[in-house]
Ligand SMILES: *[C@@H]1O[C@H](CO)[C@@H](O)[C@H](O)[C@H]1NC(C)=O
Ligand SMILES: *[C@@H]1O[C@H](CO)[C@@H](O)[C@H](O)[C@H]1NC(C)=O
Ligand SMILES: *[C@@H]1O[C@H](CO)[C@@H](O)[C@H](O)[C@H]1NC(C)=O
């Protein structure tokens with residue numbers, strides 16, 4: 292009965308394998324010092340990398356560079372409106388493949404933090420909420436509101452189940468050690484009055500009830516209910532965070548802003564590597580054990596995914612720039628900081644801190660553990676450099692800096708002293724697209740009232756009509772005029788974001804709002820013909836709003852229109868959603884055959900023109916971008932995929948565009964004959980466009 296012997300052996304083998312599985316799967320817990328992962332307290336450095344802001348082809352190298360920079364955890368939001376653009380229709384393909392990202396994180400031996408939200412803000416259109424939520428009766432977002440809670444729970448559960456099905460939680464042997472529910476809710480909670488607090492309690496309970504085996508955080512929510520951990524967001528959490536709301540919770544910093552997201556019309560913010568390092572070291576010195584860089588890699592807001600007025604390039608100033616290149620000294624300086632702090636792990640996680648004054652603006656925080664375990668942080672909060680005595684040894688401290696002494700003797704790192712060389716990024720012209728024979732154009736038709744089928748007797752909210760299916764909405768009406776060639780004063784007030792005015796099909800003027808104030812007025816003198824005159828307003832949104840309470844009540848587009856002070860707001864208006872070129876998809880290989888393209892330069896007017904050309908990909912693996920300095924405002928498509936909105940004509944206070952370069956991911960390109968289609972709303976010149984390659988080199 293040989294067979295009988297084999298089975299117990301196989302059984303034992305299987306059992307042994309199962310034991311191995313279980314051994315590598317720990318529930319993540321926490322105490323007052325840190326998260327407890329794989330059964331141990333840990334100091335963790337985390338970096339935000341958002342999967343839809345890059346491509347799956349870029350993920351392995353982004354993660355590898357993060358790991359090399361001393362990052363332990365990759366943090367991402369989950370982008371609901373990418374995954375469920377229409378109710379019940381899900382999409383997890385391409386750069387929406389969150390499971391693939393998690394598996395890549397795991398393959399490289401890192402942890403993951405999943406911030407489900409599902410409201411995420413994140414400078415993402417509508418804060419990540421799908422617009423169809425807006426049309427559910429009785430809907431109030433982010434409140435103790437049954438319709439919202441039902442949809443939020445449904446989506447959150449689905450994501451959690453998807454992670455579980457792929458064994459992605461640490462409790463299953465996967466990489467996910469932490470999850471987030473909601474997002475900075477406390478900043479809006481008061482607007483919901485008595486509906487706020489029960490919503491917070493419900494969200495926490497709902498999340499915890501999903502039994503992931505890993506803790507949940509709520510950021511910027513001081514009263515996060517147990518066992519959910521309250522976490523800090525900001526630039527100086529070592530100074531601003533009041534701390535965990537229970538002695539049994541660790542001190543976690545979910546968003547340490549590495550710079551600030553850029554918006555059209557404003558200059559780029561930069562934050563020095565030294566300043567970031569100072570605040571991370573301070574947070575750790577104050578018993579912080581988890582720091583996330585928002586963003587570690589910002590990437591690109593492809594297509595129309597950016598929120599109102601936010602540029603296509605996202606946190607290009609992060610340690611990995613928009614293209615995934617190391618930005619120095621940020622990357623290297625923080626890598627040094629991480630190694631120095633890791634040398635202090637034992638003292639930080641098991642020792643007791645004491646605060647020792649070293650001078651008027653200088654103090655030391657010293658962690659002492661079991662014999663021989665000691666780590667010190669020497670903090671100089673003076674704008675001048677100074678020399679202090681610590682344990683009778685002199686140390687020179689640069690201005691506003693922290694020295695890290697992993698053995699309480701040797702300063703291995705100072706936050707203000709970078710040894711990393713500054714990197715210089717160069718854009719090299721690979722091809723000029725300056726030959727007019729290589730371009731063709733298609734003039735977008737100006738929509739007149741008679742051409743519209745959707746009508747209303749008033750001005751309707753832009754957002755509720757387009758439902759974010761397009762940035763563009765035509766508003767048009769007709770008016771009779773008795774005298775010929777009479778001058779009229781047009782006066783439009785719009786809730787945003789931009790507007791182009793056409794009278795009888797001829798362009799007459801534009802106006803727009805800004806990130807700080809999306810509303811604007813447009814006053815324009817126009818000439819009317821005798822008889823019928825057609826007024827066409829092209830209203831443009833530049834991303835839906837993403838922050839503040841009651842997003843469901845936000846509106847955009849023209850709100851009042853007067854001609855010679857006579858109000859036409861409640862009048863017979865016709866509407867058309869989207870441009871004909873968009874509706875036909877003329878930016879794709881197939882769609883581009885649906886219209887008659889003309890020779891470059893054949894249109895009399897220059898507004899609202901689609902331009903088309905083809906180009907061969909630059910040889911090599913350097914990142915590729917378009918220099919769009921010569922253009923105005925619009926959207927760019929490569930081989931049918933939108934690489935984002937551009938708005939070069941919206942200058943900053945210092946007179947330059949907020950964004951000049953527009954990233955074309957390598958994976959969007961084929962070696963030859965790439966289709967480039969660009970929609971120009973204003974009067975930009977496509978002959979000035981160049982295809983550039985990007986290199987980062989360290990300064991000598
Ligand atoms: C891990 O967490 C799950 C879900 O919360 C729970 O059912 C399980 O008992 C826990 N396992 C251990 C080993 O603590
Ligand atoms: C330590 O002492 C300094 C003054 O010497 C003070 O500014 C600082 O807030 C103290 N820090 C802690 C963590 O108590
Ligand atoms: C440094 O001084 C500033 C201004 O007095 C204060 O706000 C900040 O909290 C201090 N930081 C530290 C680390 O002591």
Ligand SMILES: *[C@@H]1O[C@H](CO)[C@@H](O)[C@H](O)[C@H]1NC(C)=O
Pocket residue numbers: 426752755756
């Ligand atoms: C928004 O549009 C829907 C139709 O799509 C309509 O039923 C609803 O009344 C509109 N809501 C508002 C606030 O205008």
Ligand SMILES: *[C@@H]1O[C@H](CO)[C@@H](O)[C@H](O)[C@H]1NC(C)=O
Pocket residue numbers: 718720918919920921979980981
């Ligand atoms: C980008 O293009 C503009 C012209 O459109 C040109 O003036 C500028 O020098 C270009 N920038 C670089 C770095 O090539």
Ligand SMILES: CC(=O)N[C@H]1CO[C@H](CO)[C@@H](O)[C@@H]1O
Pocket residue numbers: 525526527548550551560561562
């Ligand atoms: C709360 C906080 O620290 N906000 C900062 C975010 O970053 C911008 C840009 O550097 C600062 O201006 C804010 O003060």
